Each structure stands twice: as structure tokens, then as C-alpha cells.
Amino acid sequence: MITSVKGMRDLLPPETRVWNRLEETTRAVFSLYGYDEIRTPVLEPTELFVRSVGEASDIVHKEMYSFTDRGGREVSLRPENTASVARAFVEHGMPQAGGVKKLYYVGPQYRYERPQKGRYREFRQIGAEVLGAADPATDAELLVMLFDLLGRLGFTGLSVSLNSVGSEESRPVYVEALREYLLAHEEKMGEDDRRRLRENPLRVLDTKDRSLAEVLAGAPRVLDHLDPASRTHHEELLALLDAERIPYLVEPRLVRGLDYYTRTVFEVTAEGLGAQNALLGGGRYDRLVSDLGGPRTPGIGFAIGEDRLVDVLPEGFRRAAIDGFSPVALVAIEPEDRAAALALAGELRRAGVAVDFDPAGKGPGAGLKAASSKGCRTAVLVGRRERESGVAVVKDLVERSQKEVPLADLPHVLKGETA
Template sequence: MGLIQASRGTRDILPDEVAYWQQIEATARDLLHRAAYRELRTPIFEQTDLFERGIGEATDVVGKEMYTFLDRGDRSVTLRPEGTAGAVRAYIEHKLHAQGGVQRLWYVGPMFRYERPQAGRQRQFHQLGVEAIGSADPRADVEAIALAADILRAVGIQDWTLSLNSIGTKADRQHYRDALVAYLQPYANELDADSKDRLTRNPLRILDSKDEKTLAIAKGAPSILDYLSAPSSAHFERVRDLLQRLKIPFAIDPCLVRGLDYYTHTAFEFKVDALGAQSTVCGGGRYDGLISELGGPDTPAVGWAIGLERLVLTMQQQSESLPAGADIYCAARGADAEAQALEIAQRLRQAGLAVEVDLSGSAFGKQLKRADRSGAPLSLILGEEEAVNATVQLKWLASGEQATLRQFELFEQISLLQEKIMLSKPAKRI
């Protein structure tokens, strides 16, 4: 029988890479906690109707990309292609609006879309997202954008650009849609196949085409900013003013429309040019009509999602490998020494240190080579002599400095040991 491999469009995240994921998640968790966001965990699959109504049947996501199937009860269910619809369903189902105020929620987890796999785009991919539900104030838009900028900066991504647009209200978009179709109609035969289809179903998505000829045509299209109502223009002006006050640079992009039907007013994307075609690492915007569309009260909201695969790719391009997790590598040989090594490791772990114990039983030379490769600053060495005398050898792997301590002295000096280990670890580049 042949070797079983991961399904096309999925990939294993191996331990060396997981360090990046953990750094992102820990950083985001801390920053979002400081901004009063609370974590929400929703199911990986939902009723198909949730995405058809929420995302829009005319979108590529619903029309071409969803993993939809009948369960054993002949109910149509779909693996979630994005996180907002599920978060909104939970908000409505559990009546979170009854708590009053703004519900600041965040989530992280896998999403699923049937797309052509490439670097930064998988059929199972992961997003970290936020939803601020309950405020129509432009400050909510800017707070969300600022949080995304903070997270990107905190994990070492400095060379991002922020593209910003307003797509107004549903009424604004209808006026603009009519003007856009009138402009594009004479070019209908020159558009790419997808854009020809979108001309009648979802013409705004033509502005987001990746076809060069279509993009050249779209550049001459009227700007949606010229079709905004006075309140929509005022909202967008306030967003721009607040971003400037926070010193968050941005560029207006009238062609930025995002790919989902539920967006209103502010739309934005953070891009990193080094990623090439898959340059968008974070995208989002306001979606004031979605909650009522899904049966909830009329409630404004804004949110975004970061694509973790793309963010990790960027981090890998811009930084060295993260330091290994171990503080101490414990090498031991001989039955008594190996038993004592386990006891010592257990006590050091309980005191807050990360300890890797060599379980090979091989010669000390081989164990110490593994200690060097582990990235741990310190190695503890126990042989037969140390076991008899209840001592341990300490070896600082970078300098070669070595000392012998009684085992009880080792535990008495844990605070000093922790401090020296922290100083010996290389600074993280992210």
C-alpha cells in the first residue's frame, strides 16, 4: 500500500513552525485582553443557510468555495469558510445584546475554502479575528484597525501598508452599482470570464479582479466615494481623522470592496508586499446590516480577520528562527543518575523552568551534542559519581563555563538560575 499523505490543500504545522503560531496567539491574546476583547469559540461547521444568507449567494465563497455536505440526518451543513457569520449567530442565539454595551469578541481557529492551493492559501487555513458588536461610532472602526496594527507590529511586521475605503450603505452601493454597470457594459466582451459573470450578479467585485486587462478597465471606473451619502461621507471622514490622530498611516483605495456581501461603510486591508500575490494579511470592515439579516436586532458592528498562514510566512521571511523552548537540557547516564535526573527535572519544572531530559541512555558525548543543538542555555549533567554524591554538574553551553553543585544547593539557587538563563537566551527577533 502507498504512503498516506495529507489531503491536497492541507498541511502539517511542525513543531519548529508552531513556535511562530504560539507567539502570534500569545501576543494577540495579551493585546486583545488589554482592549477588553473576550474570546469566543464557535463550531467548525454550521447550517449552510447561515453562510448563504450571511455572506451572500452571489459571492465566490458561497458559489464556488464552500465545503458543504449532507449529514446523516439529511441536513445541509458547511465547514465554516470565515468566522464572522458564526460569531454573529452566537451573538443572536445567546442574546448577548441583552447584556448591553459593546460586545468585543475575538476568535482563532481553522476555516475551510475549496481554492487552488498556493503559498499562503490553503483549503484548510487559520484566522484570528475580532468582532466589535453594538457601536456605529467611527471610533469602533478605528479601535479595531489600531488593534490589528498593534498585533502586526508586536510580532515584528513593520513594513505593512493599510488600504482604506468606504463602500457606504446598501442604498449608496445601489446608486454606485448602477453607475458602475453603465461604465463597464461597453467593455463587457473584454472582461475576464469571472468578471463577465459578476457584471450582473456582483459588479463591485470586478474592482477586485486579479486579471490585468480587467484591472486596467476598472481603473477608469467611477469612484464609489463620489456616491456616498452625506452621513456615509461624514463617517468616513471621521475614521480618517482618528487614524491620523493615532499616527496610523493609510492610503485611500476606491477599488477596495472586500469579497463578502455583508460589508458596509469602512473597508480596509493590511498588506505586506513581500508576500506577492497573497499580500493581504488582514482584512475587515463594518457590517451594520448582517445581524438583522440573520434574524437579530438591528445592530451595528465592525471586525477583521488575520490570515495566520500568511502572517507566519511574513515572520519567517523577516526574522530568524525563534529560540527553543527549553531552558535546561538534562544529560544523565546510569540507573541511579537517570532516576535522579527525572526527580530534579520535575522539581525544576514545578519551579517554572522548562527542562528537557535526554532519554537516550547514550554516551555523554552524544547527549551533550544534542544539548548544544537544543538551544537550551544550560545543561545539567549527572553520572554515577554525581548520583552517589547527590551533586550535579552545570554547564553553560555558550561559554563552556562549568560548576558542580550539591543538589540541594541547586534548588536553593533557582531564582538566580532563572535570571541567568533569561540573560543567556538570545533576544527574540519578533
């Protein structure tokens, strides 16, 4: 048997109904905020991610699906989507067009990691990016939109962890201060944290080693090392979030994995996701566009782990999505009734009624059984007697009741427009 590739999975019905409704809701909300969709290729020049995500990052040096194509180009499956959006932004001259560009995307991403709960080699992200706006009000509105979406999906009680990592000038100063502090406590660290200390001291702040709690509590804080402009940005953002009643928690030890973040960084975690509890993450990236060869353009965005989101989606939203698919089952009693049933199916569909007709059905028994096991609520039966009197039997599969309905009235009755 041929199976799917490790870490990649099939999404099957009825689960796909949940994904579809989730994406429909997302598009609707993003549109309300003036965001337009962008679709970028799954395959990009490897160089794009080396320059944006960072050569030293784990994502680039051990998690990319990279290969040389037949034309000798070094290409990679995208491990995230922000870099592609920034690339497209520059490539299509959007900076020269001026103004603010608000874009969203929905699509698969690829990282060659060991799969575990909430982590797959092919996973989907829903993201939004604002390019060309540096004001904290932009950060605030992005988060307002995010919580609007989460609220419409039925989430309650989520809050965003928020921090600022400063500007590209102040950040290295802080990192140096942190490094010096941590070096003094290196003997208390495990192997992993010592490695982090050498490669990226910020990551030590993320450690799961509880014995370092005391050390970290005494560590210098990014927020105390912000340059004045970043400090103002951060404070203004908090004030705007207060005004908009966005539930946030300033988390001084929050650092994000991607190198390109500046100033605002944030993430939302959720219960029930196992060790991979980050539901979404994002931040400001004021130097990404210029790093990719474009003019200096501020940007901010977030990416939601769609697979994880589906995992913890509130039951009410799930139910509505699954129950929302319920075509009328059309059952032909005898083989001679199939032609009439097929014609009726056509009429009903033209009238906007979703009809599931199984032409190979073996009579009413099997037909009704299949219909109820599929979750259909209504069945329409057509047999010789009905054909002769110009009616159809409409059966409520839940109530187990049925009535004869003249064919002409069928569309109205089935659409609930009973009169």
C-alpha cells in the first residue's frame, strides 16, 4: 500500500467542512478590515529564506525541504509565508505604489521536522501582513482584527502575550547584556541552554528548564533596554490595546524564533495542544523588506497555525460546520424510477436545493439507511405511485414522519419555505 509521506496527512470529510468554514470565516473577517488575499508559490529560491529567516536559524539550516531543480536552481518549499509576501511586495513594485498594503494568505507550509502533536511536515498557516505602516496603531488594529476573528470562531478567554524586542540598533545591545549575565550562570545550565547561549542568547529566556527560573528572574529585561522610540511605540500600543479592550499580558521573556522581528512581538498559546502550544505568533519586521533588497518599509504580521487552530476549535463552531452540510437525499424506489429521479434532482438543484442522488441505489431501504448514516435530515422518495400522481414523498429522517408533496411545491418545501 502506498501511504502519504511522513508528517503529511489527508484531511477527510466531514473534517474538511470545519476547515472550509474556518477559512470562509477568516476571509470574511479579513475583508472587513480591508485586507486582500495574496497567493505566493509554494516553491521559492532557497536564498529568500536564508536572507529573511536567518542562515543560523534551525528552520533554514535543518528544517527546509531544499533541492536543486532541473535547471540548476536552488529552491526550497516555503517554511513560512512572510518572506514570500515581502518578496512579492518588492518584486511587483508595491513600495513605489506607496501607501499601506494589507494582505492575507492561507496555505500550506513545509518544515522537515519530527512530527508530533500539533506539528506536521506539511501544515497550513493563515496569516495577515501590513506593509508600509510603522505606527503602533497599525499593531493595535492587527491585534483587534485577530481577536475579532478568534471571537467569531467561538474562542473565549484567550489572551495575547506581548513583548518588544527593540530596534535593530538596541536589540544587539540588549543581547550583549543578556549574554554577559547568563555567562556568569553558565555552570547551572544544561547542554541545550549552553548551546543557545552561544548561538542565540535570547532563546535561553524560552527554556523549559525550571531550575533556571531564579537565574532568569534576575536577568536583564529587553523592555529595560529599549531605545526611546521603541519604548514609546510599545507604550502607545499598550494604551491602544487597553482602549480596545484586547486581553494582553506583557511577557518580558517572550522572544520569537524568526530573526527578522523588531519591536512588537506576540503570540497566543492555547490549552490542549500538547507541547506545541503556540496557536499563533507574529511581530513587527521593519527591516525585512530592505533586507530583501527593497526600500526601507516597515511591516507587521502574524501567522496562525491552522492545523492547531482546528485542533482546539470550540465545539459550537465545529458542530455548525459539520451540520451545515446536509443535502436532501433523493431515493428512487425501483430502477425504473431513476430517470424521473434524475430529472427531479436537476430541477431541485436549479432551484438551489442541494441534492444527493445515488443512481445505483437499491431501493428505499438501503437508500434511507445510507441517507441517515450520511447525516441527511430529509429524504425525497420517488416511485411508480408518486410518478403517476405527480408528487414525491418527503420524509423527515429525524422525526420519522413523511408527507406527499406536489412536485411543483417541492423546491419551496425543501428550502423550508413552507407555505
